[in-house]
Amino acid sequence: MMVDLIIFSFGLSGCFWIIYVFYTAIRIQWFIVKRYEIETDLMDTIAFKEHATFTRSLPPFFSSAMYTAHLLMCLWGWPIFYNKKPFRDIDNPAKVLSHFSKDELRRVRMYGIGGAILILHMIVAYILKYTRPVLYG
């Protein structure tokens, strides 16, 4: 019974994080598309001019995912991405981050954390589904 309760709580948690990440993604979309495409010249950077060239043509929900990823790379992934080809025209991540307020960067961080938690939930769910198919399939 205890196991059932834990699994139920786990399902509840999964549903919560799905809603939370979706909500955060929508909140980010409200500012990030406008900021990248209209208010700043971030679209003129090599990452979007020579690599992710099709981003501007995507619907806002999907293009916001690309911009969020770009922002997360500058926010958390800089030690990995600083010498990568698409970032060869950006010597300092502050060049990108300075276009966003503290609150906006916090939302992007929460999206990253929420996304990671959700992916962990997904992995556990698939393990449960395939290891105990009779009970949880």
Place this chain on the structure above:
Amino acid sequence: MAQKVIIKNGDRIERILLERGVQRHELHRWYAKLRQVNPHIGNLDRIRAGDPVLIPDQLNEVITEHVIWENAFSAIPQALRLPWNGNMNIMLSGGSDTIDSMALRVFDGTVHSTLSPNTLRAVFLANNLSARAYLNGDRLPPFKPFVGVPVMLKPYDVHYWKNEITVFGDTLNQLDPTTRELFQEAGPQNALSLAEIIALLSDDGFAVGADDILRGASYGLAGVSGYAASSNMALSSVRQTAQRIFTDAVNRFGPQVATSKKAAHLRQVDQFIRSHQAFPGLMRQVQELPNHLFSSIPKKIVPPVNSTVPHHVARHFRKEYFQAFQNQSASRYMNTIAHQLKGRVSTWSKAGRFGTWYVPAVLGLYNVATASPEMRMRTLFEEGFGVLGGAVGTHLGMTAGLGIAFVLGLGPFGLFIAVFVCATAGGILLYESGKWFGGSVLHDGGLQLMDRYYNSLDNFFESCGL
């Protein structure tokens, strides 16, 4: 801020710099800077009274291109700023030509040939944007075509000829070497005169040597140049007449009606234009436009009668003619296009929207309405979290896909594939997970907990010690 100094008799750059406090050991650096900001001066040791020289306050001062060229062109007298109505002179650079020698050749034999060489150089640089690539004093590449007009062209004409001259350059390269050299050495006017003399002699029955006839081929080139001038003149007269009729229409109806797009106004103005006394003249001018400006369908099938005008030259001038219409408001022709489509585009877009959204929505609503309450509730949980999970999964997948693509440094195509695959995978995986979370665990598990272990919520809370 840089200062403009007009050179007086006896002035030397060296003395001007020393008077301004420049040390002798710094002179070579100042010379380099002055060469950079005074492109109209070929040799700083050869300046004449009246030459404007731009002298910066400091060596590291940044002077904008606009200021540099404004100063360079400031010494060009008004007599050299008049419109040019003659043929476009095209000059070919020789093997040892520099910008200065080309500038002298342009003005050779004209009344302005005694002007300061720096002024002549400024005119040449003003007319030839391509010559600015050779400002470092190097020789010009041989057989490169340049505009050799002895006046300062208007900016529009300069940009027009910047592109146009490549067409003539191509034509010149097709000539045989003898003719090309003749043109290179004698210049366009002399080549044309020579060719005309040969043509007259031939017409009168004189025997002209084979070499001379070969050289006479350069007449073809000058002919092309003349063709360009005649086309421009013909088009300008058409424009003038059209402008006069339009001005009369504005005087008669007022600017609002004359430029209105309303059908009644268009009809009114159309009637006025057709009854205007200059209208037959305008139509005659249009009919008399050089043939190469228009090509009807039968003419396209057979080669043009005048073989001296190559296809690409004719195509170029045709483009120029139609560019005359580019200032018209787009709504003029867009309305016509929309009228001719008669709503066909919107029919297809409506069909697409119905097929994608409305028809499946109606089917779904029908299924929901006919389902049992239990099934309805379970579908709400299962599909609701499934769809939401799919959207979130696609979003997260794109984020991850871009990260992978950037780590690998992929180009646009590879990046698209990586993002597409990751987004699809993320969408499918989280769709299935969402369905499992919402349907199997939350809905079914909840019911099981309620039914199997607890009789009511109170029972559940009691067992939890709450």
